[in-house]
């Protein structure tokens with residue numbers, strides 16, 4: 235009897251499974267990457283892990299997740315893009331600003347947000363603007379646009395100043411010897427978001443034994459981490475939703491509970507409004523999101539979202555304003571602390587602008603030239619979303635002369651250009667002055683080609699909350715600098731950058747704070 239005849243069905247099954255996985259994770263991506271290699275792109279293939287392997291090694295060896303990407307700037311010739319893989323899927327990272335421009339022009343037609351990167355976070359945001367595509371995105375963007383408009387942000391400045399001031403005064407009552415800075419910023423920003431959009435004081439509530447902000451921040455981190463585990467890469471992100479693994483089960487439950495909590499809050503607010511309108515006791519203007527909620531409940535608008543959709547948008551504001559902005563402020567605080575010029579100039583400016591809080595307005599905030607330069611330089615050195623969210627091509631198409639195949643994940647490798655000496659002098663140094671000096675290489679190159687530096691993205695899918703985000707950084711970080719001196723609790727602290735959904739510090743950044751008189 236031959237050897238093969240001894241093998242049973244399960245063994246044949248196992249062999250077939252192994253062969254198929256070898257084909258899926260090794261042969262297929264390699265042959266797909268050959269398509270990009272033929273077009274002159276450097277290819278970095280790593281079985282299964284793909285580009286995540288390079289990022290992990292960069293953190294371990296160089297304390298910077300994008301070290302290897304930044305090194306592309308020193309290759310000769312400098313690549314326009316490079317290709318790698320994520321599990322079985324080819325990935326193309328764009329560096330050449332002309333390719334980036336071509337991508338932005340075709341993104342709505344030929345791409346969706348890559349499910350591998352976005353689907354787990356989508357469990358939290360569901361139909362919130364950031365992660366949906368096509369008509370769903372159009373409806374959400376249209377209905378939420380008034381909330382983000384310049385006029386709306388302008389109108390809400392006094393409220394943002396008042397809430398920030400109150401929260402920073404409350405902070406003084408805490409133990410200031412060791413403050414987890416990013417957490418505090420998330421706490422303040424969530425309070426602002428709650429007040430502005432839902433007239434809720436979220437900082438006074440706790441959720442499952444944590445502050446709401448702490449819980450939301452952890453949940454976002456957990457969902458980002460789950461999206462890229464070996465288990466998820468192997469089975470696809472759908473496996474997380476099934477809750478088979480106990481960690482996934484806990485994540486799904488926490489997401490549902492949080493959404494239930496937000497939905498309950500929205501419902502309760504709507505109930506209050508309806509009752510006040512019915513009794514004729516409604517006074518003053520409603521926060522805009524509540525107004526939209528009310529109008530839609532009364533079907534006063536032609537196109538309307540339902541209450542669940544509005545909770546999605548509330549989750550969106552929470553993520554947008556709490557998390558991206560708290561990351562930006564955390565990075566700014568770190569760079570500011572290490573920059574003698576900024577230490578000298580920024581406090582002077584904030585003391586002047588915030589001398590009389592009742593006078594702070596969009597006009598006065600727009601005079602914060604040094605703060606604006608600090609923010610721009612922070613976003614160059616460490617943007618919360620330096621490469622934006624990965625997209626996946628839905629059809630074969632051309633980006634400039636680059637032939638992209640359907641199914642390829644495309645990333646805008648903005649971080650490479652932010653550190654390219656062709657565009658910035660001394661690119662590894664934090665230097666806000668480069669944004670103030672019209673003749674600096676940075677100002678010259680970015681004014682010639684805006685696609686070099688896009689911390690808020692561009693085009694139809696650019697950040698809706700740009701005006702709000704800039705105002706929040708100016709106010710929250712500005713008032714913080716006015717009210718506190720701060721130092722590292724660990725004198726040797728050096729920020730190591732990593733990414734979850736957003737770029738963030740690998741180790742918690744703790745400061746000791748001293749209130750100023």
Ligand code: HEM
Pocket residue numbers: 363364365375550551554555556558559562617618619622623624688689690691694695696697698699700702703704706707
């Ligand atoms: C410094 C602060 C911020 C930065 C650096 C930032 C950056 C970005 C970036 C890069 C995107 C594009 C993501 C992509 O498509 O891959 C984006 C989208 C978005 N951001 Fe922001 N953001 C900030 C603050 C905010 C704030 C405060 C809000 C809301 C209050 C907000 C709401 C949004 C929304 C709704 C989108 C989705 C737009 C769409 O897909 O149509 N962002 N943001």
